[in-house]
Amino acid sequence: xxxxxxxxxxxxxxxxxxxxxxxxxxxxxxxxxxxxxxxxxxxxxxxxxxxxxxxxxxxxxxxxxxxxxxxxxxxxxxxxxxxxxxxxxxxxxxxxxxxxxxxxxxxxxxxxx
Amino acid sequence: xxxxxxxxxxxxxxxxxxxxxxxxxxxxxxxxxxxxxxxxxxxxxxxxxxxxxxxxxxxxxxxxxxxxxxxxxxxxxxxxxxxxxxxxxxxxxxxxxxxxxxxxxxxxxxxxx
DNA sequence: TTTTAATACATCTAATACTTATGTATCTGA
DNA sequence: TCAGATACATAAGTATTAGATGTATTAAAA
Numbered sequence: 001x002x003x004x005x006x007x008x009x010x011x012x013x014x015x016x017x018x019x020x021x022x023x024x025x026x027x028x029x030x031x032x033x034x035x036x037x038x039x040x041x042x043x044x045x046x047x048x049x050x051x052x053x054x055x056x057x058x059x060x061x062x063x064x065x066x067x068x069x070x071x072x073x074x075x076x077x078x079x080x081x082x083x084x085x086x087x088x089x090x091x092x093x094x095x096x097x098x099x100x101x102x103x104x105x106x107x108x109x110x111x112x113x
Numbered sequence: 114x115x116x117x118x119x120x121x122x123x124x125x126x127x128x129x130x131x132x133x134x135x136x137x138x139x140x141x142x143x144x145x146x147x148x149x150x151x152x153x154x155x156x157x158x159x160x161x162x163x164x165x166x167x168x169x170x171x172x173x174x175x176x177x178x179x180x181x182x183x184x185x186x187x188x189x190x191x192x193x194x195x196x197x198x199x200x201x202x203x204x205x206x207x208x209x210x211x212x213x214x215x216x217x218x219x220x221x222x223x224x225x226x
Numbered sequence: 227t228t229t230t231a232a233t234a235c236a237t238c239t240a241a242t243a244c245t246t247a248t249g250t251a252t253c254t255g256a
Numbered sequence: 257t258c259a260g261a262t263a264c265a266t267a268a269g270t271a272t273t274a275g276a277t278g279t280a281t282t283a284a285a286a
Contacts, residue, residue, distance in 0.1 A: 006123030006243080007211050009272065018219050029234050039214050049273050051236055073234065073281050096221045098120050099212050101152050103223065106131050108209045110216065110223055119272085122243070142263050162244055164265055186252050186263065 002042040012045070012053050014095050017062070017080070017088035025066070025077040028054060054078060062087050115155040125158070125166050127208050130175070130193070130201035138179070138190040141167060167191060175200050 019031060026034070032045045057063045062084035066077050080088060103110060132144060139147070145158045170176045175197035179190050193201060216223060 003211050003214070004123070004207065005274065007208070009122045009243085010117070010119030011215065012273090015218060027234075028236090029232095033233095035218070038218050042210075042214050043218070046274055047234090047236075048238085048275065052273080055236095070234090071281075075234070092219050092221065094117065095120065095215070095219060096223065097155075098116050099216065099221065099223055101116070101155050102124065102208070103212065105128065105148070105151050105156070106205050106208060108205065108212065110209065110212055118244075122272085125243090140263080141265095142261095146262095159245065160263090160265075161246070161267090165243090168265095183263090184253075188263070 002044075008043060011095065012049060013057065014091040015043075015045075016050075016053065016057065017084065018092055020063070020078060020080045021085065021088045025079040027075050027077050057084070115157075121156060124208070125162060126170065127204040128156075128158075129163075129166065129170065130197060131205050133176070133191060133193045134198065134201045134205075138192040140188050140190050170197070 015035060016031060019034060020026060023034075028047070028050055032047070032050060035043050035045055054063065058065060058078070062081055063078045064081050064084075066079070068075050068077065099110075102108070128148060129144060132147060133139060136147075141160070141163055145160070145163060148156050148158055167176065171178060171191070175194055176191045177194050177197075179192070181188050181190065215221070
Protein backbone atom coordinates (compact mmCIF):
# COMPACT_ATOMS: atom_id res chain seq x y z
CA UNK A 1 0.00 0.00 0.00
CA UNK A 2 1.13 3.50 -0.64
CA UNK A 3 -0.31 4.71 2.64
CA UNK A 4 1.34 3.40 5.76
CA UNK A 5 -0.96 0.62 6.76
CA UNK A 6 -1.58 1.97 10.24
CA UNK A 7 -3.49 4.84 8.69
CA UNK A 8 -5.92 2.58 6.94
CA UNK A 9 -6.59 0.62 10.09
CA UNK A 10 -9.99 1.39 11.37
CA UNK A 11 -11.30 2.61 8.04
CA UNK A 12 -11.82 -0.74 6.36
CA UNK A 13 -15.35 -1.33 7.63
CA UNK A 14 -16.34 2.19 6.66
CA UNK A 15 -14.98 1.74 3.15
CA UNK A 16 -16.80 -1.55 2.65
CA UNK A 17 -20.10 -0.24 3.97
CA UNK A 18 -19.90 2.89 1.82
CA UNK A 19 -19.12 0.96 -1.36
CA UNK A 20 -22.07 -1.33 -0.72
CA UNK A 21 -24.31 1.68 -0.22
CA UNK A 22 -23.54 2.72 -3.74
CA UNK A 23 -23.36 -0.63 -5.46
CA UNK A 24 -26.12 -2.74 -3.98
CA UNK A 25 -24.08 -5.93 -4.16
CA UNK A 26 -20.39 -6.67 -4.59
CA UNK A 27 -18.06 -9.61 -4.15
CA UNK A 28 -14.75 -9.58 -2.31
CA UNK A 29 -12.39 -9.40 -5.19
CA UNK A 30 -14.50 -6.68 -6.79
CA UNK A 31 -14.19 -4.62 -3.62
CA UNK A 32 -10.39 -4.81 -3.65
CA UNK A 33 -10.30 -3.79 -7.32
CA UNK A 34 -12.79 -0.96 -6.93
CA UNK A 35 -10.87 0.52 -4.02
CA UNK A 36 -7.63 0.17 -5.94
CA UNK A 37 -9.11 1.92 -8.97
CA UNK A 38 -10.89 4.68 -7.10
CA UNK A 39 -7.77 5.55 -5.11
CA UNK A 40 -5.32 5.34 -7.98
CA UNK A 41 -3.56 2.36 -6.35
CA UNK A 42 -3.07 4.30 -3.12
CA UNK A 43 -5.15 1.88 -1.08
CA UNK A 44 -4.80 -1.79 -1.81
CA UNK A 45 -6.84 -3.99 0.47
CA UNK A 46 -5.22 -7.26 1.35
CA UNK A 47 -7.28 -10.41 1.38
CA UNK A 48 -6.06 -11.22 4.86
CA UNK A 49 -7.81 -8.10 6.06
CA UNK A 50 -10.79 -8.08 3.73
CA UNK A 51 -12.30 -11.52 4.18
CA UNK A 52 -12.22 -11.61 7.98
CA UNK A 53 -13.83 -8.18 7.96
CA UNK A 54 -16.56 -9.22 5.55
CA UNK A 55 -17.29 -12.25 7.72
CA UNK A 56 -17.36 -10.07 10.81
CA UNK A 57 -19.79 -7.62 9.22
CA UNK A 58 -21.99 -10.52 8.19
CA UNK A 59 -21.88 -11.93 11.72
CA UNK A 60 -22.92 -8.51 13.04
CA UNK A 61 -25.95 -8.67 10.80
CA UNK A 62 -24.89 -5.73 8.67
CA UNK A 63 -24.36 -7.74 5.49
CA UNK A 64 -26.27 -10.48 3.75
CA UNK A 65 -24.78 -12.84 1.19
CA UNK A 66 -25.78 -14.77 -1.90
CA UNK A 67 -23.59 -17.22 -3.74
CA UNK A 68 -23.53 -17.55 -7.50
CA UNK A 69 -21.64 -19.67 -9.94
CA UNK A 70 -19.84 -18.02 -12.82
CA UNK A 71 -19.05 -21.10 -14.86
CA UNK A 72 -17.61 -23.41 -12.23
CA UNK A 73 -16.24 -20.61 -10.13
CA UNK A 74 -17.99 -19.57 -6.93
CA UNK A 75 -18.72 -15.93 -6.41
CA UNK A 76 -20.08 -14.61 -3.13
CA UNK A 77 -22.03 -11.39 -3.27
CA UNK A 78 -22.41 -9.14 -0.25
CA UNK A 79 -25.26 -6.66 0.25
CA UNK A 80 -26.25 -4.28 3.03
CA UNK A 81 -29.01 -5.33 5.40
CA UNK A 82 -31.33 -2.66 6.74
CA UNK A 83 -29.07 -2.29 9.78
CA UNK A 84 -26.10 -2.20 7.43
CA UNK A 85 -27.51 0.81 5.63
CA UNK A 86 -27.98 2.67 8.88
CA UNK A 87 -24.52 1.69 10.07
CA UNK A 88 -23.00 2.87 6.81
CA UNK A 89 -24.41 6.36 7.21
CA UNK A 90 -23.27 6.45 10.80
CA UNK A 91 -19.74 5.36 9.99
CA UNK A 92 -19.26 7.74 7.08
CA UNK A 93 -20.60 10.58 9.15
CA UNK A 94 -18.28 9.73 12.02
CA UNK A 95 -15.36 9.62 9.65
CA UNK A 96 -16.30 13.02 8.22
CA UNK A 97 -16.24 14.46 11.74
CA UNK A 98 -12.93 12.81 12.37
CA UNK A 99 -11.48 14.36 9.22
CA UNK A 100 -12.61 17.81 10.28
CA UNK A 101 -11.16 17.37 13.73
CA UNK A 102 -7.84 16.15 12.39
CA UNK A 103 -7.70 18.89 9.77
CA UNK A 104 -8.01 21.43 12.52
CA UNK A 105 -5.53 19.70 14.78
CA UNK A 106 -2.93 19.26 12.08
CA UNK A 107 -3.77 22.53 10.34
CA UNK A 108 -4.36 20.90 6.99
CA UNK A 109 -6.00 22.45 3.96
CA UNK A 110 -7.78 19.91 1.79
CA UNK A 111 -8.92 20.14 -1.77
CA UNK A 112 -12.61 20.78 -2.11
CA UNK A 113 -14.56 18.41 -4.35
CA UNK B 114 -12.80 8.95 23.50
CA UNK B 115 -15.64 10.32 21.50
CA UNK B 116 -14.23 8.89 18.30
CA UNK B 117 -14.22 5.13 18.11
CA UNK B 118 -10.65 4.37 18.96
CA UNK B 119 -10.02 2.44 15.75
CA UNK B 120 -10.25 5.71 13.85
CA UNK B 121 -7.47 7.30 15.80
CA UNK B 122 -5.16 4.34 15.40
CA UNK B 123 -2.09 5.18 13.45
CA UNK B 124 -2.42 8.91 13.96
CA UNK B 125 -0.76 9.25 17.36
CA UNK B 126 2.80 9.75 16.13
CA UNK B 127 1.62 12.28 13.58
CA UNK B 128 -0.26 14.25 16.21
CA UNK B 129 2.71 14.34 18.57
CA UNK B 130 5.16 15.37 15.87
CA UNK B 131 2.88 18.11 14.61
CA UNK B 132 2.30 19.56 18.08
CA UNK B 133 6.02 19.65 18.68
CA UNK B 134 6.55 21.42 15.38
CA UNK B 135 4.43 24.25 16.67
CA UNK B 136 5.44 24.31 20.30
CA UNK B 137 9.16 23.68 20.38
CA UNK B 138 8.99 21.69 23.59
CA UNK B 139 6.21 19.97 25.45
CA UNK B 140 5.84 17.42 28.23
CA UNK B 141 3.62 14.38 28.17
CA UNK B 142 0.76 15.59 30.28
CA UNK B 143 0.73 18.87 28.37
CA UNK B 144 0.33 16.96 25.12
CA UNK B 145 -2.71 15.07 26.38
CA UNK B 146 -4.32 18.32 27.58
CA UNK B 147 -3.53 20.23 24.41
CA UNK B 148 -5.05 17.53 22.22
CA UNK B 149 -8.08 17.36 24.47
CA UNK B 150 -8.54 21.12 24.30
CA UNK B 151 -7.90 21.52 20.58
CA UNK B 152 -10.35 18.74 19.70
CA UNK B 153 -13.08 19.76 22.13
CA UNK B 154 -12.63 16.53 24.10
CA UNK B 155 -13.11 14.44 20.96
CA UNK B 156 -9.63 12.93 21.17
CA UNK B 157 -8.32 11.99 24.58
CA UNK B 158 -4.91 10.38 24.54
CA UNK B 159 -4.37 7.77 27.20
CA UNK B 160 -1.10 7.69 29.05
CA UNK B 161 -0.67 4.01 28.27
CA UNK B 162 -0.53 4.94 24.61
CA UNK B 163 1.30 8.24 24.90
CA UNK B 164 4.36 7.38 26.95
CA UNK B 165 5.39 4.27 25.03
CA UNK B 166 5.03 6.29 21.84
CA UNK B 167 7.14 9.15 23.14
CA UNK B 168 9.82 6.68 24.16
CA UNK B 169 9.65 5.03 20.75
CA UNK B 170 10.02 8.36 18.95
CA UNK B 171 12.97 9.19 21.16
CA UNK B 172 14.55 5.82 20.41
CA UNK B 173 14.09 6.51 16.69
CA UNK B 174 16.06 9.70 17.14
CA UNK B 175 13.13 11.95 16.28
CA UNK B 176 12.82 13.51 19.72
CA UNK B 177 15.26 14.82 22.27
CA UNK B 178 14.50 15.28 25.95
CA UNK B 179 15.38 17.51 28.84
CA UNK B 180 14.26 16.97 32.40
CA UNK B 181 13.29 19.79 34.70
CA UNK B 182 12.08 19.98 38.25
CA UNK B 183 8.99 21.95 39.09
CA UNK B 184 9.32 21.98 42.84
CA UNK B 185 10.06 18.34 43.58
CA UNK B 186 8.10 17.05 40.64
CA UNK B 187 9.91 15.84 37.56
CA UNK B 188 8.87 17.16 34.20
CA UNK B 189 10.26 15.73 31.01
CA UNK B 190 10.24 17.98 27.98
CA UNK B 191 10.31 16.62 24.47
CA UNK B 192 11.59 18.50 21.42
CA UNK B 193 11.99 17.62 17.76
CA UNK B 194 15.43 16.71 16.50
CA UNK B 195 16.40 17.71 12.98
CA UNK B 196 15.20 14.34 11.74
CA UNK B 197 12.05 14.79 13.78
CA UNK B 198 11.24 18.01 11.98
CA UNK B 199 11.61 16.32 8.62
CA UNK B 200 9.56 13.36 9.76
CA UNK B 201 6.84 15.63 11.04
CA UNK B 202 6.41 17.30 7.65
CA UNK B 203 6.40 13.92 5.98
CA UNK B 204 3.78 12.45 8.31
CA UNK B 205 1.44 15.43 8.14
CA UNK B 206 1.74 15.50 4.38
CA UNK B 207 0.98 11.80 4.16
CA UNK B 208 -2.04 12.25 6.35
CA UNK B 209 -3.28 15.13 4.20
CA UNK B 210 -3.04 12.87 1.14
CA UNK B 211 -4.85 10.17 3.02
CA UNK B 212 -7.66 12.53 3.91
CA UNK B 213 -8.05 13.61 0.30
CA UNK B 214 -8.10 10.04 -0.89
CA UNK B 215 -10.68 9.04 1.69
CA UNK B 216 -12.82 12.09 1.01
CA UNK B 217 -13.00 11.07 -2.60
CA UNK B 218 -13.61 7.42 -1.82
CA UNK B 219 -16.34 8.14 0.69
CA UNK B 220 -17.67 11.16 -1.19
CA UNK B 221 -17.37 13.49 1.77
CA UNK B 222 -17.58 17.26 1.72
CA UNK B 223 -15.55 18.88 4.47
CA UNK B 224 -15.66 22.35 5.86
CA UNK B 225 -12.97 24.58 4.52
CA UNK B 226 -10.83 26.41 7.04
C1' DT C 227 -0.01 -25.86 -26.27
C1' DT C 228 1.64 -24.71 -22.17
C1' DT C 229 2.32 -21.68 -18.76
C1' DT C 230 1.62 -17.28 -16.70
C1' DA C 231 -1.37 -13.87 -14.92
C1' DA C 232 -5.71 -12.78 -13.36
C1' DT C 233 -9.86 -14.06 -10.97
C1' DA C 234 -11.90 -15.62 -6.59
C1' DC C 235 -12.46 -17.75 -2.45
C1' DA C 236 -10.25 -18.41 2.24
C1' DT C 237 -7.22 -19.26 6.65
C1' DC C 238 -3.16 -18.82 9.73
C1' DT C 239 0.93 -16.78 12.04
C1' DA C 240 3.53 -13.13 13.62
C1' DA C 241 3.88 -8.39 14.39
C1' DT C 242 2.09 -4.14 15.96
C1' DA C 243 -0.49 -0.91 18.40
C1' DC C 244 -3.51 0.12 21.63
C1' DT C 245 -6.64 -0.24 25.86
C1' DT C 246 -7.12 -1.13 30.46
C1' DA C 247 -5.18 -1.65 34.71
C1' DT C 248 -1.82 -0.70 37.87
C1' DG C 249 1.87 1.81 40.31
C1' DT C 250 4.36 5.87 42.37
C1' DA C 251 4.57 10.47 43.87
C1' DT C 252 3.57 15.58 44.26
C1' DC C 253 0.69 19.60 44.46
C1' DT C 254 -3.54 22.40 45.17
C1' DG C 255 -7.85 23.86 46.68
C1' DA C 256 -12.07 22.97 49.18
C1' DT D 257 -7.28 16.51 55.36
C1' DC D 258 -8.29 14.56 51.53
C1' DA D 259 -10.03 14.41 46.77
C1' DG D 260 -8.75 15.68 42.35
C1' DA D 261 -5.35 17.20 39.32
C1' DT D 262 -0.60 16.92 37.83
C1' DA D 263 3.11 13.90 36.13
C1' DC D 264 5.80 10.15 35.24
C1' DA D 265 5.76 5.14 33.86
C1' DT D 266 5.11 -0.17 32.96
C1' DA D 267 2.60 -4.57 32.14
C1' DA D 268 -0.87 -7.67 30.64
C1' DG D 269 -4.21 -8.62 27.52
C1' DT D 270 -6.86 -7.57 23.19
C1' DA D 271 -7.48 -6.54 18.53
C1' DT D 272 -6.15 -5.73 13.94
C1' DT D 273 -4.03 -6.84 9.93
C1' DA D 274 0.02 -7.62 6.75
C1' DG D 275 2.09 -11.27 4.64
C1' DA D 276 2.28 -15.96 3.64
C1' DT D 277 0.08 -19.76 2.10
C1' DG D 278 -3.48 -22.64 0.04
C1' DT D 279 -7.05 -24.15 -3.50
C1' DA D 280 -9.14 -23.81 -7.89
C1' DT D 281 -10.80 -21.73 -12.41
C1' DT D 282 -10.28 -18.97 -16.55
C1' DA D 283 -8.11 -16.10 -20.05
C1' DA D 284 -4.35 -14.59 -22.56
C1' DA D 285 0.20 -14.70 -24.16
C1' DA D 286 4.37 -17.01 -25.59
